[in-house]
Amino acid sequence: MQHLKNIKSGNPKTKEQYQLTKNFDVIWLYTEDGKNWYEEVNNFQDDTIKIVYDENNIIVAITKDASTLNPEGFSVVEVPDITANRRADDSGKWMFKDGAVVKRIYTADEQQQQAESQKAALLSEAESVIQPLERAVRLNMATDEERTRLEAWERYSVLVSRADTANPEWPQKPE
Structure with missing residues (x-):
């Protein structure tokens, strides 16, 4: 061959x-x-x-x-x-x-780059959920359930932003 x-x-x-x-x-x-x-x-x-x-x-x-x-x-x-x-x-x-x-066996740098990309994607997803909920709260149109969801997603977003991409442990997504 x-x-x-x-x-x-x-x-x-x-x-x-x-x-x-x-x-x-x-x-x-x-x-x-x-x-x-x-x-x-x-x-x-x-x-x-x-x-x-x-x-x-x-x-x-x-x-x-x-x-x-x-x-x-x-x-x-x-x-x-x-x-x-x-x-x-x-x-x-x-x-x-x-x-x-x-x-493929990834190097530590490649694994960290992948974690950075995943972190950005998770934060983007969280923001896409948070924005309409924030708007509903700001306009006094939010239900109690929406307020609870907003708080859960904001907490999740903060935890994701604090994740160490050298050794990531991702928080559980809100329901």
Whole structure:
């Protein structure tokens, strides 16, 4: 099975390649060990999955047909077409690590970024509930139930805003 690493663009190496570049602006792609992508693409087997992954081993594309890929700046590996490999997708939540397709392992910084995004989403949701309830209170139109809901959502919003995204513990959403 093929494994072509760190594919980068490079200069044409033959007269024919030079003419193709001159006439058609062909970009030549080479692996870190000097293999020509356009020659190697024909060596992939038809019954395998081709995975493109980045320098952090994160899967960025998956296909059965390697000729559809533009792998510039990435690596391409061929894996068996089995259930475990078919589960992966190019959502950024999968990796090719130690010769296997695995769920992505997030760094502490990435986990904190995800928590920051979740915090922002939770606060936005809380605000969308709080605003009409505040308006009802301000206009003396709120029911007792609405006043109770407003207080619960405001408390929730404060607790979410205080959550430590390095080690988040999210409060329970109000009913």
